[in-house]
Amino acid sequence: MDLRLTDDQxxxxxxxxxxxxxxxxxxxxxxxxxxxxxxYERGWWKSGTALGWTSLLVTEEDGGGSVSGHGLLDxxxxxxxxxxxxxxxxxxxxxxxxxxxxxxxxxEQRRQVLPGxxxxxxxxxxxxxxxxxGIDTGGAVRVTPTTDxxxxxxxxxxxxxxxxxxxxxxxxxxxxxxxxxxxxxNHPGVRAEKMHSLDLVRRYAKVSxxxxxxxxxxxxxxxxxxxxxxxxxxxxxxxxQCAEMAGAVERVFEFTVEYATDRYSFxxxxxxxxxxxxxxxxxxxxxxxxxxxxxxxARSVDTASKSAAELVSVAKAYIGxxxxxxxxxxxxxxxxxxxxWDHDLHLYLRRVMVDVTQLGMPREHRxxxxxxxGMGEVEx
Amino acid sequence: xxxxEGSTVAEGDPExxxxxxxxxxxxxxxxxxxxxxxxGYTNAMLIREDETGERARRLQRTLFEAGFAGICFPxxxxxxxxxxxxxxxxxxxxxxxxxxxxxxxxxxxxxAATLLDYGTEEQKVRHIPxxxxxxxxxxxxxSEPSGGSxxxxxxxxxxxxxxxxxxxxxxxxxxxxxxxxxxxxxxRTDWHAPKHRGLTMFIMKIxxxxxxxxxxxxxxxxxxxxxxxxxxxxxxxxxxxxxxxDGWTVASRLLFHERDAVGGGSPFASGVAVVAAGHGGQRxxxxxxxxxxxxxxxxxxxxxxxxxxxxQRVQGQLAQRITTGIRTGAFPPPAGAMPRLLAATNTERxxxxxxxxxxxxxxxxxxxxxxxxxEAYLNRQGGSLGGGSTEMARNIISERVLGMPREYAxxxxxxxxxxxxx
Numbered sequence: 001m002d003l004r005l006t007d008d009q010x011x012x013x014x015x016x017x018x019x020x021x022x023x024x025x026x027x028x029x030x031x032x033x034x035x036x037x038x039x040y041e042r043g044w045w046k047s048g049t050a051l052g053w054t055s056l057l058v059t060e061e062d063g064g065g066s067v068s069g070h071g072l073l074d075x076x077x078x079x080x081x082x083x084x085x086x087x088x089x090x091x092x093x094x095x096x097x098x099x100x101x102x103x104x105x106x107x108e109q110r111r112q113v114l115p116g117x118x119x120x121x122x123x124x125x126x127x128x129x130x131x132x133x134g135i136d137t138g139g140a141v142r143v144t145p146t147t148d149x150x151x152x153x154x155x156x157x158x159x160x161x162x163x164x165x166x167x168x169x170x171x172x173x174x175x176x177x178x179x180x181x182x183x184x185x186n187h188p189g190v191r192a193e194k195m196h197s198l199d200l201v202r203r204y205a206k207v208s209x210x211x212x213x214x215x216x217x218x219x220x221x222x223x224x225x226x227x228x229x230x231x232x233x234x235x236x237x238x239x240x241q242c243a244e245m246a247g248a249v250e251r252v253f254e255f256t257v258e259y260a261t262d263r264y265s266f267x268x269x270x271x272x273x274x275x276x277x278x279x280x281x282x283x284x285x286x287x288x289x290x291x292x293x294x295x296x297x298a299r300s301v302d303t304a305s306k307s308a309a310e311l312v313s314v315a316k317a318y319i320g321x322x323x324x325x326x327x328x329x330x331x332x333x334x335x336x337x338x339x340x341w342d343h344d345l346h347l348y349l350r351r352v353m354v355d356v357t358q359l360g361m362p363r364e365h366r367x368x369x370x371x372x373x374g375m376g377e378v379e380x
Numbered sequence: 381x382x383x384x385e386g387s388t389v390a391e392g393d394p395e396x397x398x399x400x401x402x403x404x405x406x407x408x409x410x411x412x413x414x415x416x417x418x419x420g421y422t423n424a425m426l427i428r429e430d431e432t433g434e435r436a437r438r439l440q441r442t443l444f445e446a447g448f449a450g451i452c453f454p455x456x457x458x459x460x461x462x463x464x465x466x467x468x469x470x471x472x473x474x475x476x477x478x479x480x481x482x483x484x485x486x487x488x489x490x491x492a493a494t495l496l497d498y499g500t501e502e503q504k505v506r507h508i509p510x511x512x513x514x515x516x517x518x519x520x521x522x523s524e525p526s527g528g529s530x531x532x533x534x535x536x537x538x539x540x541x542x543x544x545x546x547x548x549x550x551x552x553x554x555x556x557x558x559x560x561x562x563x564x565x566x567x568r569t570d571w572h573a574p575k576h577r578g579l580t581m582f583i584m585k586i587x588x589x590x591x592x593x594x595x596x597x598x599x600x601x602x603x604x605x606x607x608x609x610x611x612x613x614x615x616x617x618x619x620x621x622x623x624x625x626d627g628w629t630v631a632s633r634l635l636f637h638e639r640d641a642v643g644g645g646s647p648f649a650s651g652v653a654v655v656a657a658g659h660g661g662q663r664x665x666x667x668x669x670x671x672x673x674x675x676x677x678x679x680x681x682x683x684x685x686x687x688x689x690x691x692q693r694v695q696g697q698l699a700q701r702i703t704t705g706i707r708t709g710a711f712p713p714p715a716g717a718m719p720r721l722l723a724a725t726n727t728e729r730x731x732x733x734x735x736x737x738x739x740x741x742x743x744x745x746x747x748x749x750x751x752x753x754x755e756a757y758l759n760r761q762g763g764s765l766g767g768g769s770t771e772m773a774r775n776i777i778s779e780r781v782l783g784m785p786r787e788y789a790x791x792x793x794x795x796x797x798x799x800x801x802x
Contacts, residue, residue, distance in 0.1 A: 281777035284778075284782060285718045289697070293694045296697045310689075310693075318694050369686035375685065
C-alpha cells in the first residue's frame, strides 16, 4: 500500500477491506468457483459499485467522483485489497471502459452506457481484436469499411468477463490506425465463447464477430485515432494488475511468515534457521520492491507523467517476474501442504499467473522499456 | 535518540525559500560557476583522475562560498538548513557539471551525519564547517583484518593515559585514507566488558606519527582501499564521540547512516557520481555496451538492457519507499538494509548481463580505454561485501524487520577477554 494516504483514502481503504472480508472471504471465493457462472453475483457487484468501485475514474459531471482527487490512486487501493482476497468482479474492464467513455465518448455514448456501468446494472468487457501498444493480445479481428461504418470478422483474445458483459469495448486496427468500437453483446453476429480459466472466479471468454455490421456511431473517438486511448487503457489496466499482484503477494508472504513462525522442526521454529531467514529476507525485499514499483507506476499514470509508459512496464516486468518467484518459494516454505487443493496458496498463484500472462508478459513489457530507452523498434 | 531513528531533515520547507525559485537560482549559478562534465564523463571517472582529492576540495570550496554546500545541514554548522526537496532539486540541476561527489560518501552522508547526532558542540563546530568548506575529507576506521562482519569483536586497543588515549592495532577497508584528513575510529577501551560494551568511538587525525597507511591492490587494478597500522598513536580524550565504552551506540548510528547512504536515502549527498553528462540521470551502461557491440537489434540483448533498466528503476523506487516509511514510522530504521540488499544483488546481475552482452570482448580487447568490463567483472562481489556483507543485511532484515529469532552467538554477554577471537 502507498505509505502516504489521505484520511479519506484511509477510510475508503478500510471500508473496502471490511466489505470484502465480510462479504467475500476465501471460503466464499471457493463456493463461487463452483456455483456462479460469472464468478460473482450481480447483487454483490452492485454493492461494490455503491462503495465507489466503478466511479473513481469518472468525472463528477458524468456521475462519478474520486475520493482524493486522484481517482486511479483510490482505485488501486481496491485492486490491492482484491488481490489480498483473490476477489471476483470485473474491476479492471469496467473501469477501463468507463474511463475510455469519459475520455473519448460522445455525449450520447456516455448518456447511454455510463449510468448502468456506474451502478452495476450493466457490465463491460475490454476486447482486444488486434495486437496493440506492443502487446500481442491474441486477437485477430479483421475490419472492412462500408459506406456508414465497418464490418468486423474474427475472434478476440482472452477477454475478462467477456461472457457476462452487456457491452464490449473492441480494440481493432483499421487501415487508418487503432480504432475502438463500443458494441452491445447482443448485437447480431456477436457471440462469446467461455474459456477455461486458471483463476477460480475470474472468467475469460473469446468474443467472436461473424460478419458484424458496426455503424459509425459505435466508434469511440476518431477512426484510426485511438492509439493514445489504447495506450492509456493499457496503462490503467496494468496499474490495476500490478496493485492486485502486489496485494496478493503481500498476503501470501504474511501467512507464510506466520506459518514458519508457528511450525516447529527438530524442536525449534522454522524461522530460527538461518537458511530460511535469509530466504525470507530476500522475499521481503522483493515484496517491498514490488509494492514500491506498483505505487510509482500508479502515481506516474495518475499525474500523466511523460515516463508513465516506461514506469508501468517497469512495474509489470518486475512484479510479473518476482511475484510468481515469491509465491513459489512460499509454496516451498510450506512443504507438502502447499501443493494441496485445500490450502489457499493456489488461489493466489492462480490469480497472479492470470495477471502475469494477460495484458503483456514481462518479456513484452521489457521490450516496451527497451523502446522507451531509445533502442528503436525491432522488426517483427 | 535511538541509534536507529531516521534523519530529522524535513521533506519540504513551507517557511524557507520556495524549491522552484531555489532551483532556478541554482541553475543560473551552476551555469556561471561550475565546470561542465566533458561529454561521456561521469564524476566517478573524474575521481579516478583526482589522486590527491585537490579537484574535489576546490569544487567543494566553490560551492561553500556561494552558499550551495551542505544544503540539508544546519545553518549553525555552515550548511543551508534547507529540505530534502531543495537538495533533490540541486542534484538534478547539477547532473551536467563537475561536482565534488567524493565528499558525499563517507564524509557527508555517514561521518558528518553521525557527528551531527552524537558529536559535542565543540566537535561539530570544529569539523562540520571544515568538511563543507572542502578542507576535511573523512574516512571510517571500523573493519579490522581479524574480522569483517563481527565488527563489535574488534581488537584495536585504546588505553587511557590521563587526558589521552593511546591507540595500537590495525584497521582495513578504509576507502582513500591516504588522501583523507580525519577518521572516525572504533577501538576497544574495556576488555573485561562484553564485546559491545567495551568500545569507544574516536575522532582521529590521520596523518601523524605512529600511523602507517598501505594501499591495497585490488583485482580490478584499483588501489583505493587501505590498511592502517597504529603504533602508540595519542588521541586526546576530547576527541571521544559519545561516551567512553558506549562506542557501539555511535557505531550503530554510523552504520545506519551508511545503509541510508548506500541505499540512496541520505539527504546529505549532493550531486551524483555515476551519471554522465547528456544522460539526464538516465544513463544505461549496458545500452552503451550494446551500442559498442552492435547488438541493439538483438532481441535477447534488448531484454537484458531493459531488465537492467527495470532493476535500476525499482531500486530507486524501493529506496524512496523505505526512506518515506522510516520517516513515517511504517518501517523500523533497520529496513534500510533492504535497498542495500537489492542494490547489491542488482549489481551482481548487472555484471552478469554485461558479460553476456560484451561476449569475447571480456577476455580480449584492443581499445586502450581505462575501463573494461572484464576487469570490472572481477570485482563483481565488491558491492555485496563493502559496507557490511549481504549476509549481514539478510540477518538484519530477518531479525530486526521481520522479528525472527537472532542467530546464536558464543560471545553474547561474556567478558570479551574470555571470548575466543582471532
